[in-house]
Amino acid sequence: MKSNITKVTTHINPNEALIFERSQSGRVGYRLPPLDVDEQPIEAIVPAQFLRDDDLEGVPEVSEVDVIRHFVRMSTWNYSIDQGMYPLGSCTMKYNSRLNEKVARIAGFAGLHPLSEDAEAQGALEVIYQLQEHLAEITGLPGVSLQPAAGAHGEMTGVMIIRAYIDARDGAEGSSKRRTMLIPDSAHGTNPASAHLSGFSVKTIKSTPEGLTDLKHLRELCAHGDVAGLMLTNPNTLGLFEKNIQEICKIVHDAGGLVYMDGANMNALVGVARPGDMGVDVIHLNLHKTFSTPHGGGGPGCGPCCCTNELEPFLPVPRIVAVSTGSVSDRVDSRYKLDFDYPQSIGRVKAFFGNYGMMLRALAYIQTHGYDGLREATEAAVLNARYIAHGLTTDYDKPFDASPMHEVVFTDKRQSRKGVHTLDIAKRLIDYGFHPMTIYFPLIVQGAMLIEPTESVGRQELDQFIEAMRSIAHEAVEEPELVLNAPHTTRIGRLDEAAAARKPVLRWKLAAKAGAA
Amino acid sequence: MKSNITKVTTHINPNEALIFERSQSGRVGYRLPPLDVDEQPIEAIVPAQFLRDDDLEGVPEVSEVDVIRHFVRMSTWNYSIDQGMYPLGSCTMKYNSRLNEKVARIAGFAGLHPLSEDAEAQGALEVIYQLQEHLAEITGLPGVSLQPAAGAHGEMTGVMIIRAYIDARDGAEGSSKRRTMLIPDSAHGTNPASAHLSGFSVKTIKSTPEGLTDLKHLRELCAHGDVAGLMLTNPNTLGLFEKNIQEICKIVHDAGGLVYMDGANMNALVGVARPGDMGVDVIHLNLHKTFSTPHGGGGPGCGPCCCTNELEPFLPVPRIVAVSTGSVSDRVDSRYKLDFDYPQSIGRVKAFFGNYGMMLRALAYIQTHGYDGLREATEAAVLNARYIAHGLTTDYDKPFDASPMHEVVFTDKRQSRKGVHTLDIAKRLIDYGFHPMTIYFPLIVQGAMLIEPTESVGRQELDQFIEAMRSIAHEAVEEPELVLNAPHTTRIGRLDEAAAARKPVLRWKLAAKAGAA
Amino acid sequence: MRYIPNSPEERTEMLHQIGLRSAEELFDSIPKELLLSRNLDTPAALSEIELLAGFEQLATRNPGARRTSFLGAGAYQHYIPTIVDHIISRSEFFTAYTPYQPEISQGTLQAIFEFQTLVCQLTGMEVANASMYDGSTALAEAVLMAERVTKRSKIVACGAIHPEYLDVIDTYVQHAGIELVHAEADPVTGQTPENIAELLDDKTAALVVQSPNFFGCIEDVAALAEKAHAVGALMVVGVTEAISLGLLKSPGACGADIVIAEGQSFGVPLSFGGPYVGLFATREKYARQIPGRLVGEAYDKQGRRGFVLTLATREQHIRREKATSNICTNEGLIALASTVYLETMGRRGLQEVAAQCAQKTAYAAQRIAKLEGFSVRYTAPRFNEFVVTTPVNAKEQLSRLASERNITGGLALSRYFKDRPNDILVCVTELNSRGDIDSLVDGLQSASQS
Amino acid sequence: MRYIPNSPEERTEMLHQIGLRSAEELFDSIPKELLLSRNLDTPAALSEIELLAGFEQLATRNPGARRTSFLGAGAYQHYIPTIVDHIISRSEFFTAYTPYQPEISQGTLQAIFEFQTLVCQLTGMEVANASMYDGSTALAEAVLMAERVTKRSKIVACGAIHPEYLDVIDTYVQHAGIELVHAEADPVTGQTPENIAELLDDKTAALVVQSPNFFGCIEDVAALAEKAHAVGALMVVGVTEAISLGLLKSPGACGADIVIAEGQSFGVPLSFGGPYVGLFATREKYARQIPGRLVGEAYDKQGRRGFVLTLATREQHIRREKATSNICTNEGLIALASTVYLETMGRRGLQEVAAQCAQKTAYAAQRIAKLEGFSVRYTAPRFNEFVVTTPVNAKEQLSRLASERNITGGLALSRYFKDRPNDILVCVTELNSRGDIDSLVDGLQSASQS
Numbered sequence A, B: 001m002k003s004n005i006t007k008v009t010t011h012i013n014p015n016e017a018l019i020f021e022r023s024q025s026g027r028v029g030y031r032l033p034p035l036d037v038d039e040q041p042i043e044a045i046v047p048a049q050f051l052r053d054d055d056l057e058g059v060p061e062v063s064e065v066d067v068i069r070h071f072v073r074m075s076t077w078n079y080s081i082d083q084g085m086y087p088l089g090s091c092t093m094k095y096n097s098r099l100n101e102k103v104a105r106i107a108g109f110a111g112l113h114p115l116s117e118d119a120e121a122q123g124a125l126e127v128i129y130q131l132q133e134h135l136a137e138i139t140g141l142p143g144v145s146l147q148p149a150a151g152a153h154g155e156m157t158g159v160m161i162i163r164a165y166i167d168a169r170d171g172a173e174g175s176s177k178r179r180t181m182l183i184p185d186s187a188h189g190t191n192p193a194s195a196h197l198s199g200f201s202v203k204t205i206k207s208t209p210e211g212l213t214d215l216k217h218l219r220e221l222c223a224h225g226d227v228a229g230l231m232l233t234n235p236n237t238l239g240l241f242e243k244n245i246q247e248i249c250k251i252v253h254d255a256g257g258l259v260y261m262d263g264a265n266m267n268a269l270v271g272v273a274r275p276g277d278m279g280v281d282v283i284h285l286n287l288h289k290t291f292s293t294p295h296g297g298g299g300p301g302c303g304p305c306c307c308t309n310e311l312e313p314f315l316p317v318p319r320i321v322a323v324s325t326g327s328v329s330d331r332v333d334s335r336y337k338l339d340f341d342y343p344q345s346i347g348r349v350k351a352f353f354g355n356y357g358m359m360l361r362a363l364a365y366i367q368t369h370g371y372d373g374l375r376e377a378t379e380a381a382v383l384n385a386r387y388i389a390h391g392l393t394t395d396y397d398k399p400f401d402a403s404p405m406h407e408v409v410f411t412d413k414r415q416s417r418k419g420v421h422t423l424d425i426a427k428r429l430i431d432y433g434f435h436p437m438t439i440y441f442p443l444i445v446q447g448a449m450l451i452e453p454t455e456s457v458g459r460q461e462l463d464q465f466i467e468a469m470r471s472i473a474h475e476a477v478e479e480p481e482l483v484l485n486a487p488h489t490t491r492i493g494r495l496d497e498a499a500a501a502r503k504p505v506l507r508w509k510l511a512a513k514a515g516a517a
Numbered sequence C, D: 001m002r003y004i005p006n007s008p009e010e011r012t013e014m015l016h017q018i019g020l021r022s023a024e025e026l027f028d029s030i031p032k033e034l035l036l037s038r039n040l041d042t043p044a045a046l047s048e049i050e051l052l053a054g055f056e057q058l059a060t061r062n063p064g065a066r067r068t069s070f071l072g073a074g075a076y077q078h079y080i081p082t083i084v085d086h087i088i089s090r091s092e093f094f095t096a097y098t099p100y101q102p103e104i105s106q107g108t109l110q111a112i113f114e115f116q117t118l119v120c121q122l123t124g125m126e127v128a129n130a131s132m133y134d135g136s137t138a139l140a141e142a143v144l145m146a147e148r149v150t151k152r153s154k155i156v157a158c159g160a161i162h163p164e165y166l167d168v169i170d171t172y173v174q175h176a177g178i179e180l181v182h183a184e185a186d187p188v189t190g191q192t193p194e195n196i197a198e199l200l201d202d203k204t205a206a207l208v209v210q211s212p213n214f215f216g217c218i219e220d221v222a223a224l225a226e227k228a229h230a231v232g233a234l235m236v237v238g239v240t241e242a243i244s245l246g247l248l249k250s251p252g253a254c255g256a257d258i259v260i261a262e263g264q265s266f267g268v269p270l271s272f273g274g275p276y277v278g279l280f281a282t283r284e285k286y287a288r289q290i291p292g293r294l295v296g297e298a299y300d301k302q303g304r305r306g307f308v309l310t311l312a313t314r315e316q317h318i319r320r321e322k323a324t325s326n327i328c329t330n331e332g333l334i335a336l337a338s339t340v341y342l343e344t345m346g347r348r349g350l351q352e353v354a355a356q357c358a359q360k361t362a363y364a365a366q367r368i369a370k371l372e373g374f375s376v377r378y379t380a381p382r383f384n385e386f387v388v389t390t391p392v393n394a395k396e397q398l399s400r401l402a403s404e405r406n407i408t409g410g411l412a413l414s415r416y417f418k419d420r421p422n423d424i425l426v427c428v429t430e431l432n433s434r435g436d437i438d439s440l441v442d443g444l445q446s447a448s449q450s
């Protein structure tokens, strides 16, 4: 019956071209106030040799209406949290509140220049300070820097702090022998990459059949005196709490190393348990996960680093500090200041102070929830994951027995016997109106499907998700083709990624215009 | 190949239920600051007999996330200007600029109470005053009231002004003989309805085969001394300029009547010709058409009434006036004021001063365009309509030969021979990604298709539209089923409107909950 | 012009393509002498930067927008959840037209269906329409509808109806052959006088009351409805402060036949008086007499549920001069804002916000009543407004409150009642903190003393 | 908690359904002694009303945000078209994740592809990535990439690079075995000194320059590139004021091998320093050495064009410690904002805004140069920043400008250079009217006189 729908070729929404293909010479989308100083010949200001000579050819010429329609149309090709559950494991796709967006747009913040004098920016500095205090309380780690721009950046910062601490503790000579960073095989790829940036070489710790850090292996690796530290995710990327965390920290500490915790999974712990109490020395948080700042199609993030008092002197500068008591503190215009005076600091990891707009949002998140709401969110997030784990056990294999925390991992073992793999299941989920889970991560699980519902999903939708997954499991047996060719409902089908990588086309080119659709 | 897609039943976006069906007892989406006065038993404030006793049963209980997802999902079922051309004839679906939205949300306007003292609201009053001045200049009619909330409301206002004027001119006795309002058969339904509201009975003027007012018929109707006025749309609803407008006005004036112009089609005239210069006595404008304030899925509008100096005393009160020169004008805090002192006024047509937010947007539109941009928009709008008229003549029948102005009407005469009607063509257009044109209006054209592209569409998209329409014309011949069963690409198919009207279900009911999907 | 996609070059090409030489030729059907031979005398085009600066500058000249305020009287400041504006700012909602093509308008249609349902729930009525321009025009249309339904021509309006609403009714009925009778509020209770029944007779189409009324007094609607029904008239109830519906017995439960309300309190900014939204509800049996648009449930061939505009035969585009109203464009986007507001606040939020208004108002009234020389008028119970008689001229009192404490203390009733120079109508909402109220009380006291 | 859909009752039911008795049991895998037995010592929950009031209050304590400003130095105030924020506020963009599932992420992917193309066009380079954290980290990554490409370990950095950027490079390279050599700017021209070639040798991986440099001077990139290439080093160019690309010869046309820029000027608010967006472009032959994400064209089985994340084998999630960078989350939404900005301004707008900046800056510099006791430093041509040496202490001068004229006059260079107490870095953009500039000039004069 629908055979002829393919005749619908000019549908403007699905076919929105690249803006370069839409460009028409002479269109304009802007207007500036007229120049109000006497115009000089431009060559009198900048010698001709330094001036552009390509007349910006190729840069689009479009009207404001064209721009609006272009992006509104394209936007409809995206899935988003606001449309439904987005159960990407390890990504904590929770509700991004509008209130936080509004806060970040208050003119007194959005219009503030980062090089304003401290006295001109007391409100902005207080926001940073308050957030630091709250994150210190939440992690149990008192030293905080909000400078890192994302999780990986926070990792780099944290690992550099470990390095700097060991340099200081052991001296250059002693430190030079400690160049090993231990990282579990289940860890996120940024962990080893960040360790590498700080000059460490990585040794991989095996996971036990239960999905936890192999203590025996850890002890072996710690036996050689070369360990600078351990980077551990907790709950780990399998969604399991490392219940031996205290023991783990002790082993590493006894071996002269420090413990870095990847805090990407803090949504399982806020208000319930604190890394600082577990023996962790330094952690990064992802404000764009646990604290709900929007992912924005790939950032911006904010990856604060929190550490013990011992490590605090090594945090990046400038630090944002409260001016200590006494007469000065009364002067409201200088209660907070930038402090550069940390000679042991690893230095600056970013210009200015980090992704400030994200800090505003995260602080608003913390204030909106309150201490009880923060714990409630954690409970609800873990409950939702457990509910899914429970709902899918009959149809999918779980690689580990232990009860998951905020996310749960399944394997495609059972389905792959019929030739249906994780990728197919993920694509088929799209037809059911859901964004797929994280797939093929962590690497140690065959055909991993890592599901993190977060607290932002209601029971009805969880049930629908479970039903969809179970239905796909049945399809995998009864009509595998249906799954293997999914998705069927999207604007485009599966793209040939291999071909794309072989001969990458990474930009539009003027010459290509004639040939384009 | 797609036969099994129907298995996709839980797709959350297409299936978003009514909020009442999603409601779960105990969910909340709000938080207020705690009550900060001592709480009294509520019955001590309001006697129990006046208190609600249904505990608001049935009112939904949902979280903020539920609300966001609910509306974002539902929104994806709408077509909108921002997605493409929206060629509804007579509706002037032009680009709604974001800048105007921003202006309307400036706190100093959005937070201003309408009963603020004049001195507390000088900025707001100046906006009204400026807009009045601009509209007077654009229409050539110096008396302006912005009080009416929409076009039909402006019509009622204008017709009441005519009535009041005649009452004053002819006395109660004389006036009582003039109770006829002449309205062309092509007019919009609001015209006769508005005339009726002012106690007039309607006589219909025929259109000529050329689609214009039949002067002979008009003269006949004017011969009886009972004519209070004529309500004329110009360009008329067929998109044709009433080239005899001066003659028409003379006939009516000579017969003791006044000429009301429905200004819904002013987008064809702004900056090019002025109703006041044509002999028109009173007009309404639709700021939500010509001046780009958003239609909002059915309003709000703003339907200012502009009239000659003679009619001005009859405009609704309060008027917004500038305090005349002299010492007072220097006091910036009272340059503009509300003036109630118009004893001949027809009275108030709405509480406060009209849809103020729309006035802000319309003023921003006028300022953004400038006098040259206003004319440019008119030219571009007319050109676009002519371009479409030109592009479709080979495939569709045009009921009238004359060159159209800002909109063009076609008939389904040719297609209906194959059993394909305007409704089918409209629905099939949806499959091509376009919103249909206005259909079956004006009533005097068989299977009317009234197409108004506005200036907000570029050539590429016009070409796509023309191509789509021509392709449908071919389908109507070659594969009529395809057209008759359209649309094929939407979430739901054609709805059974007759059944809906027979046993109307106009609200969700608690009892229905169990049975609902 | 950046809003016009086609560039001048493109437009020239298009002109040539359709056989024209210049843009002027587009207007050939307009008689030469009617063509404007000069530029419009409107301002030159402004950039965004200039335009925004201009409006921001104008906005600073509205100091009224920046005060702590106790001004109500038909337009109320309430908390608006942030998400309301986000949702109504989605292109799909604010740049869509009236949902004439249901297949691509289900978002708007389903939202209106929810709006209609919520209006029914809150007013306690059976059916509601898709919105009217505002409360005042909705009340006028209710009066016209009562006339249509009863075929009677007399309307009895209780005096404590918002004066501007009364004016609008006056305008609407002036050519409809309707006799409008006002009954002043009882000077002691502030409510409709006991003897209202004397004005009702078998020519009476409707008894019209506002509750809470203009002076903030809650009317005994049930008793009034009984009286109206006794003579076969309809009971028409108007509500200007819709938040009261969260606490007070619904007009429907009191026997109302038509209920209208101003919906501004449901998530709509004050915006100097508009756009607001009129709610209109009635009994099912009068559904075909309702003015304005109605959305109803419908099904497609495959049995999928959807929503459509329905009962269109009532409307102007079909019935022309015989339509139930001339309304066409209504207040779609504002109705949507109200819908989002109501769903966000939800059952418990609507109750709480109404309760907070009542509690804070009681606190304020009690404190002011104790002030030397002040009295709080009327014995009737109230929701969130009340009349204060001050020892000095109300306008002076208010302007001192404004200049000395940056408080808008309320409405000087002299705006509408020249004979009440010392009366202030005070409104308290959940946005007025106890501190605000205390400051108002102190301000009143000191302004009246010195 | 209103952001959590499931009510406490529903959660209890769910707990029971999965066989648990209480929420505590959810945390059974955490050792008892690690469980927090108290409430977090963070604030109690606030309503929207309270929260907004609190932040608004804090915002008033940032007077710097309300001044006419001539402060640049790596973060610039420019006009931002209104539509930018509207588009990036669409749920579909701001609440989406990194586009891992291309079938339902084409909106984001196509936008990034356009971003990459625009970055190439503006920088004059062949390929660009999907964004870096900001300009400073992009420059540090460029240095690391130069080391990877050349397998050499010395970096020569021209002195007039933004001091904070230099600091970041320092941090990034400290454990990479890289030797970083700074060359001070020439005190007369303000540019890289003529004898820079002396520092270059066959160990040099890259010559790094910023243009316009920190003092606003336009560098002769073409000449520098020649020198770098002469020793087989890469030419790395950093741009902190991306608007300059609308007027100045592109780094690519000057021979650059890697170009980075801070994209904040392209439609991104100052926001106290972030989030901004780093642009990163290079030659096609180095595409597989690029850090960060790349979007490329791809086709489905039916030949329909789409876009995907590509060349993922460079990245951490595949290559782990051997990745070209550790970057994962980048600045997606800010890259989108820049894309909207660039497309809205378009070819002609980018030219005009750059020209206006240059013209106004020339005007300001010429006026200030004429002031008694003041001098404008450096002979090199400039774009929109310049250094003024004032007769009195710069900080004092600036604080008087702020308090007396509500002007932020620029940056006291002593913030970075303790030995330059009297120097101010002044920045002029299209947002500074002639009146603003005149007022700055008058203010400088009078502040230095009294």
Ligand SMILES: Cc1ncc(COP(=O)(O)O)c(C=O)c1O
Pocket: A090, A091, A150, A151, A152, A153, A188, A190, A191, A233, A237, A262, A264, A265, A286, A301, A303, D327, D328, D329
């Ligand atoms: C476990 C884990 N660690 C680290 C990261 C890196 O964080 P970011 O993407 O913010 O750099 C992620 C994010 O995907 C993660 O899931």
Ligand SMILES: Cc1ncc(COP(=O)(O)O)c(C=O)c1O
Pocket: B090, B091, B150, B151, B152, B153, B188, B190, B191, B233, B237, B262, B264, B265, B286, B301, B303, C327, C328, C329
């Ligand atoms: C010709 C004409 N007249 C009057 C109107 C009524 O305007 P409104 O819908 O604003 O009441 C319309 C609107 O559709 C119209 O097209």
